[in-house]
Amino acid sequence: MPTRKRTLKPNAQQTEDDLARKYFHHELAVSRVSALSKVLIGLIIVVATFFFTKFYIYAKVEVITMVSASNNYSRFYYEVPCSKDYQEERKLFKDCVPKRCGRVVMDSVVTKQEARKLLRIVRNAMVLGGSNGGASILDLHTGAISKGNAFINIFKALESHPEPDQILTAEDFMIYKKVKDKIHSAVAAEFEVPKDKLYLTKPTFFSRLTTKPAKTIHDEYWHPHIDKETYGSFHYTSLLYLTEYMEDFRGGRFFFIDKDTNRTVEPVTGRLSFFTSGSENLHFVERLKEGARYAITVSFTCDPEKAIGDPRLK
């Protein structure tokens, strides 16, 4: 029996092939379109996120000059609600951990003359050191001083110096101690802590900021930070300024970062600024635009185990 091959009519076969081809192309096109649209959607999301973030950052920040260089403040006080950062320690150091948190600026605790003497100390010391980047420190307690891309010990460097008295003297340490004691009293009184329950802690150091580009992480002073987190032992941070904003340098203002506002303190020679060190006082230093900015960070703790003594010439 002749077998009848079941064949489609040429036309029908063609139509089916065409359809299959068309379908295949359609599928391919659809998958190409959907891959392309995925890429496009991804791109749109990335661009939108970028602009939103930028817009949000810029839209958010209103800058308020909280403490201006052109005014004199015998006592400026700005209260902020305390963060939860102190909860664990409240029982341990009950007379000392802040009950009330805030920011204080006092222009009459340290005299201009004392500030100028302290400025001379750090300037002299920097003859032996100085960072390659924009931030140098001098810690009279440990002897650490920035040099190049690292630190050296100033007491060691003085041993081989022909005229160490030209750099650092016993009198310098007396001035440093006198000023540090006045700051200690002011912080204790303002935050109602018995002075003998509040201890000087480390690091307590001089700083010099310049416009030099950063060479190491130690030069990057402008990052927002919380002192209690960064330094561990701090409960109260104080800053004594040794040069003046817009006189000796441009940029270099101190910024407190609040929810939708930044509040600045403009440095003035002899200006004492202090605040509770928890996350209620997130802050940064504006990048310098010109000149050199000198300050001392004098830090206090409630933990007697973290206390440090007065520095002395070794």
Ligand SMILES: O=C(O)CCC(=O)C(=O)O
């Ligand atoms: O120098 C200043 O104004 C602030 C320095 C600072 O934030 C710090 O030492 O932790």
Ligand SMILES: [Fe+2]
């Ligand atoms: Fe700080």
